[in-house]
């Protein structure tokens with residue numbers, strides 16, 4: 281590491297060098313059953329299926345560090361639980377860019393978040409190609425395992441071996457837009473489809489005005505509905521939320537200045553500037569293509585990446601819960617994300633927004649002030665009223681810090697419950713797995729891929745979602761860099 285910088289609070293919840301080690305590239309790709317000694321506690325016999333996770337696996341290319349972790353090549357992990365045993369494997373998505381850069385042992389593409397080709401701005405100017413790094417999410421839908429990155433096509437993988445087949449247009453459904461966001465939502469009981477589950481997703485075509493496409497697919501990945509909406513202004517929309525009748529988007533108030541990008545000075549994502557004095561526009565898009573009356577409401581919101589959930593309280597009243605930042609967190613050009621000064625970043629906080637469609641008004645209320653991210657709910661409650669929210673959170677109740685805990689929030693009582701891996705453990709997105717045949721909303725397990733700096737390896741932690749007690753720890757052979765999103769499948 282190049283820097284000797286120390287950050288407060290030295291020695292309290294975390295050691296800064298520990299956090300950095302969690303961003304070391306992982307080149308190993310292995311598939312193995314976990315030994316008895318690697319399993320602490322007992323894997324519940326009813327826990328059967330596979331956790332798939334995605335995230336940046338390489339934080340350098342041929343030894344040259346990338347500028348931002350969101351620019352790292354996607355690596356997929358699969359943790360399979362079978363009859364009390366556990367199998368692990370990880371593999372890079374063989375995207376075109378990954379293969380070319382690994383063969384050449386050097387950076388050949390610019391990254392959206394500021395990674396540049398060597399040689400200064402003259403080598404980067406007017407190179408507008410996007411490297412689809414397939415690093416943000418992975419879903420298993422209609423028998424296909426798809427690695428997602430919001431500005432490009434999904435990559436289809438073999439679910440058993442994680443071998444990459446290539447990009448996938450979903451039977452032509454997305455051949456025209458060539459993009460599919462990394463945040464699809466599964467409607468567990470789609471009103472428009474007689475109660476059958478369906479997958480709802482979107483993509484953004486940015487420009488002076490922005491086009492939002494909405495897609496819905498059957499469980500065998502046949503296109504059900506597809507429609508486009510144009511909204512004025514530039515938009516950076518990473519996630520959305522659904523209700524039985526609507527898709528909800530937050531058009532964060534941002535401006536985009538393409539000139540530094542064109543001139544090879546900054547990545548496209550670094551040309552996005554948050555405009556906190558301007559309201560966020562909440563776009564309410566009907567899911568029924570026969571009813572395309574898009575409503576636009578305005579609210580002060582801060583910058584939003586992720587939404588927790590949404591629901592309809594009555595025909596005119598919608599609710600949406602989201603993680604908001606007072607600023608758009610970015611890494612300055614010329615600096616190294618490994619030297620990040622957390623105290624200079626705004627924390628992500630949970631807010632509840634109530635939308636009145638008749639009056640066109642939005643009320644908002646802060647629910648969790650502690651820095652949190654990666655919200656997750658019981659899959660049967662997606663788009664519906666729900667009581668429990670699970671998130672990754674900072675160990676400390678105030679300030680911005682790495683995610684070292686898992687938080688359970690009860691909307692009914694306002695109570696919180698915290699499981700912390702601090703001082704030397706780091707968490708990420710929890711994935712909720714319902715216990716078979718249980719009816720309580722929190723009867724399930726939370727699967728969390730954590731990083732244990734004391735052993736420089738990752739540990740899959742299974743928590744009981746009712747009280748956040750540890751059910752079992754699966755100690756992996758090596759670490760997986762801090763990741764983004766994933767899914768569970770009972771297969």
Ligand code: 3ON
Pocket residue numbers: 350351392415416429430431486516518548549552585586653683762763764
């Ligand atoms: O030029 C336009 C603007 C833009 C930024 C258009 C565009 C579509 C090319 C574009 C690209 C956006 C992309 C590719 C976004 C990718 C986002 C990504 C990979 C991850 C986002 C993660 C968000 C959060 C909040 C992660 C938090 C992580 C932690 C707290 C720590 O692990």
Ligand code: FE
Pocket residue numbers: 416462463518519585586764765
């Ligand atoms: Fe995300």
